[in-house]
Amino acid sequence: MTISSQEARAFSRTQGARFVEELFAFLRIPSLSGDPAYAPDVRRAAEWLAEHMQGLGLAQVQVMETAGHPVVYGEWLGAGPDKPTVLVYGHYDVVPAEMSDGWQTPPFEPVERAGRIYARGATDDKGQLFIHVKALEAYLKTSGAAPINVKFLIEGEEEVSSPNLRPFIEAHLDLLKADVCVISDSSMRTIDEPAITHSLRGMTYLEIEVSGPTDDLHSGFWGGATHNPALALIEILGKLYHPDNTIAVPGFYDDVVSLTDEERAMIAKTDLSEAQFKQSTGVPAVWGDRTYTIRERVSARPTLDINGLWSGWSGPGPKTIIPAKASAKLSSRLVANQNPHKIYEQIKTYIESITPPTVKVSVKLLTTGEPALIDFNLPAMQAAARAYEKGWGATPVFTRGGGSIPVVADFVTLMEIPVVMMGYGLDDDGLHAPNESYSIEMFQRGIETAIVYLEELAAL
Amino acid sequence: MTISSQEARAFSRTQGARFVEELFAFLRIPSLSGDPAYAPDVRRAAEWLAEHMQGLGLAQVQVMETAGHPVVYGEWLGAGPDKPTVLVYGHYDVVPAEMSDGWQTPPFEPVERAGRIYARGATDDKGQLFIHVKALEAYLKTSGAAPINVKFLIEGEEEVSSPNLRPFIEAHLDLLKADVCVISDSSMRTIDEPAITHSLRGMTYLEIEVSGPTDDLHSGFWGGATHNPALALIEILGKLYHPDNTIAVPGFYDDVVSLTDEERAMIAKTDLSEAQFKQSTGVPAVWGDRTYTIRERVSARPTLDINGLWSGWSGPGPKTIIPAKASAKLSSRLVANQNPHKIYEQIKTYIESITPPTVKVSVKLLTTGEPALIDFNLPAMQAAARAYEKGWGATPVFTRGGGSIPVVADFVTLMEIPVVMMGYGLDDDGLHAPNESYSIEMFQRGIETAIVYLEELAAL
Known part of the structure; x- marks a missing residue:
């Protein structure tokens, strides 16, 4: 059995339009985890995703109960016990969105405009988690197998700070057992500057x-x-x-923990100018603690x-x-x-x-x-950097994310595995805001990078 | 023709239950002047009132257009040109009210509980303006005539600060011409302490x-x-x-204008203790500018x-x-x-x-x-004091009202007549709040005092 990342990548390019159509179906479900009135929709999103995974040939696909919204689990362990296993984490829930907030089109009726998908959850996180599902599909539909084992853990409570995920992980440590966890729920500044997040607030x-x-x-x-x-x-x-x-x-x-000079120098690589900040947000002037740079204020403070x-x-x-x-x-x-x-x-x-x-x-x-800080010299982190070079076509920077993915700290402490945050979003996708959107080019390049990453992990 | 205030008062006592039933019909109309969605209801309230006046035999009854909500006008001039004319001002509009604000019963479905009428507008001002309508009815149904001429000017925009009333008065100075204006849209501390308001904020x-x-x-x-x-x-x-x-x-x-010692002494007659203030409002402690008494803070500052x-x-x-x-x-x-x-x-x-x-x-x-300040030594003011003594059964105090009836300043300056504010409400009727209510005993004593006041004005 020859497993070819090239064939998988080529397949993903020919199937792009279908992948987007499938994502639209996922985005149409208003899976608002913070509002009890939407609980049936949250469950519907979980069921949609589970059914989709089942259709791709994953095993053990289950909508698993928690004290809150359910978790979707699925696995493909065809690479065998000698190969490493990656655990893909993502979330299918979204934050509220209403037309009156200023949406140009209804937030749960996804549309494509000028190469971007407009919908609540387009980038955060339905679009980004779907990249990993499609990367695995591309291997399975071309080579019939992936280079390593893949498990999915997709939760429905990230937007309410994952109150039930830590107990879920604790209760299912065997099921979830993996060598590395990968998460795509963060972003880069521009499409040519991919970033691996090594810190979260x-x-x-x-x-x-x-x-x-x-x-x-x-x-x-x-x-x-x-x-x-x-x-x-x-x-x-x-x-x-x-x-x-x-x-x-x-x-x-x-x-x-005070920032060292070295850390401040790394953060400076992605510094935001006052002009860029104003351009991205629309504010008349930048604000904050002037003893720190703008990027430091929004990520490290x-x-x-x-x-x-x-x-x-x-x-x-x-x-x-x-x-x-x-x-x-x-x-x-x-x-x-x-x-x-x-x-x-x-x-x-x-x-x-x-x-x-x-x-x-x-x-x-x-x-x-909990906040999280991951060492970027770990092999799985360096493999991710190589995956970007080959799959995305650019060398990534290691950045600090200003947002919060509370479960990252839990993966690190409970499962004792590195967490690699390969964010395939853009800083100005407008997540949590009206007119959230996701670039179809980012979606495609994300799938190809995810395909290469499985190969890089297999080679470790 | 013998005109007897005693007979009118006796009649009003026998008709109390009917008067309350009529007031209920008026209160059922949600005449919210501040929300454009309720404009048809505001008009319906005006039409209800006009029809009611017509039924009592008033002349010239009209729902008169303004740039906003209409004014209801009606007159009884049967006393003849030798007798004085009183202009009764009131307002048929109300402020918003929703069950979710904490109402025990729907705000526009009036109910009687323990001698009080619960409904939005019960005291402010449908109940209070209705007193004057019923006082005139009592004279007409018993003596066939009232001691003086009576005109009604009932507006529908008081709760949005009467933006169109001043131009209306200016355009209808002849129609409205009167010797004194009486307004019942204020309150007393307890039922045994009637008050004539001589100042408004x-x-x-x-x-x-x-x-x-x-x-x-x-x-x-x-x-x-x-x-x-x-x-x-x-x-x-x-x-x-x-x-x-x-x-x-x-x-x-x-x-x-700084308060004189004399004015502060008069205000002191109705001072509120910290305990009374807390009892009436539910606040844990009184607040404000400690160089003034509580009553001064809520009325004269x-x-x-x-x-x-x-x-x-x-x-x-x-x-x-x-x-x-x-x-x-x-x-x-x-x-x-x-x-x-x-x-x-x-x-x-x-x-x-x-x-x-x-x-x-x-x-x-x-x-x-505009704020207003009226001299309480004017004959029409002193006549009102006598009306309370005879009709209500207690000597009134002259007080400063903390609320605003913007048109008062307009009556004074445009029509050059005194404005006598005979408030028949209680301080804790909860106007503008959930569970606004109005005491049926206050309503009855108000009608009798209004009856006597017409007689006192005739004697001037």
Whole structure:
């Protein structure tokens, strides 16, 4: 049996249009993991993917239950026990999307425009995980076999910080056993600058509610002697930051591992200019802690962002009330070695300490995720670099990702295997935003790189 | 023709249950003036009221067009040109109400519980304006005539600050001509402490929008170098106040007429204790400018309140975005002699001056209303005091109202007549809040006092 990556690559090129059509079917399922109302759709997406894997000839394909949304598992172990096994991790769930957020076309009716696929989940992560499915298909449909064994672990709760994945891994260590884990759920700056992510930020996500009067009050009758909960909330939130834009929560930076000169030099390879940042985001000016470069701020430094704010009347026209309550969603992106639970306690304690007696406050933890930092000198990491050179056609840089894939830390600690993050997205794909999109060229080159990577891993 | 207030009062007592039933029909119409979607209901309320007046034998009953919602006019001039004419002003529009705000029963399905009517508009102002309609009915159905002439001007835009009423009055000065204007759209502390309001606060209502990135951004990719618009908004709002809870907008207090010792002594007659304030509102502690008493703060001092706040994600679960925009509704209650437009310009200029270059800001005026201050030694005011003594059974106090009835200033300046504010509500009726209610006993005593007031005006 001759296994040819060249034939697999050629096959993938001829099948590109069909692959995109299949991806469209996957994207049409609104698998929003954060909203209980969409639970049936989340399950439908899992079932769609399992059926698709089954059709390709994978074994042990299962939609496996967790305490939350299910995990999709499937494997092809035809390379035999002498060959290494790669575990592909991805997620089939997505974040919310509504036309009113500013979508040009409905987020769950994928369309192709100018070489890009527009849909929620196009790049994060349905499109990127599908690359690995199609890479395996290309081997199986041409050579009848792949160079190494492949297992898939595709979860449905990544966008809610994977609350049930760690217990799932712990309970299925034998089933999942592998030599390396590969994840495509990150991005590069431009199509000619592929990147292997070796660091991710963790997260602490919390909600705060300030309450005052029992009900909304008439602002004429009670205004002037009532501490408006919306005002109290903004006063509290304002105290979370110093004037230099650093975070004022006592102890917040205590555990942060300082960047070495060498690390700062590596980060500088992918630095973002102020002009590029403004171009990509549309902001009028760059902000942040000026003692760090822009790239450092968005990848190697912790943050505290307001993700949502609501109180009182936001409908049309005026309504002269003092709202009874005011709330905010807040999340902190964390870096090694910050502990998400410790950070939560610090924020909560600080908020409680600065809340005046004129209102009540409640702080609630929503989710957490550990930060991760992987050594890029590991053989599986270097094999990935070679795969990009041959499959993508460019030498990758090792970068730090600003986002969070909480499970990465779990794979490293529970399975004791390296995690190689080969992100096939672009920084400006607009994930989590309206008009999320994915380049069809990136999709194709991703499939070819994934094909070569299996060959490179076989050669280790 | 003998005109007897005693007979009219006796009649009103026997008809109480019917009057309440009629009021229920009026309250069932969701006449929300602030939301364009309810415009047909607003008109329906106007038509209901006009038809009701017609049925009582009023003349010239008309639903009169304005640039916004219509005005209901009706008159009974049977007392003849030698007798004075009173103009009754009220409003048939209401503020929004939804079950999800915390209503125990649907806001537009009035119910009676323990002697109170629960419905949006029960006290503000359908119930209170109806008192005058029923007082006139009582005279007409018993004596066949009232002691003086009565005109009704009932508008449908009070809750959006009456943008079209001033031009309406200007265009109909002859039709509306009267010797005194009476308004029941305010309240007393307890049923045994009737109050005649001689001062009202004005208003400047504005909306502020802070924008940064073109679309919502992924907080992992861009967090740390993007000035989160929600953070920028709270920083801006925070700077509107001094640490002592006074308003930091430059020039804000410049035109405020200082309270004299005599005025402070009068306000002290109705002072609110911290315990009473907490009891009425449910707040854990009283707030505000500690150089003024609680009653002064809520009636004789200007305020700046946040009425609404919205940005980013407020649905269930976490969503890790940096919102593209953040908005707030803000309103300032003004006192004599503050000018609402000048205050708007001061706030707008200040907000623009403190907005950092990392975001954009837009400030928009929604509505304004002039403050008013009426001399309580005028004969029509003293007649009202006697009406309470005879009709209500208690001597009223002259108080300052914290709310705003913008048209009061217009009546005073355009028609050159005194405006007598005989509020038949209670401070804790919960107007503008969930579970707004109105005491049936207040309704009945209001009708009897209104009956006596017509007699007292005739005797002047």
